[in-house]
Amino acid sequence: MSDESHHRHVHSSADPACLEIFARLSDYLDGELTAADCDAIQAHIRDCPPCIDFVASLRRSIEAAQHLGCEERPAALSAETCERLRAAWAESLRRRGGPA
Ligand SMILES: [Zn+2]
Numbered sequence: 001m002s003d004e005s006h007h008r009h010v011h012s013s014a015d016p017a018c019l020e021i022f023a024r025l026s027d028y029l030d031g032e033l034t035a036a037d038c039d040a041i042q043a044h045i046r047d048c049p050p051c052i053d054f055v056a057s058l059r060r061s062i063e064a065a066q067h068l069g070c071e072e073r074p075a076a077l078s079a080e081t082c083e084r085l086r087a088a089w090a091e092s093l094r095r096r097g098g099p100a
Helices: 016-029 035-046 049-068 079-097
Strands: none
Touching: 016 035, 016 049, 016 079, 035 049, 049 079
């Protein structure tokens, strides 16, 4: 396989703030952030439809994992789940940048 390292920016239209939200989201959902960090994330999410969708999908995935009953508290999403969510989120961000 020719796995070239594409330095393509998947998040070309993404807000730096959105990227930061994404980086911290799993900690946020695990309740591991400080109140100030949570407030910052919630304030951003309120005004950012792609992030709203993303958080909703993430929560659904976590709930689905809980319903499987394997773990009482799913500490981490699987890499596959994370990747799928990240792709969906990036796509939402791209759509936001498109024609209204
Ligand atoms: Zn956002």
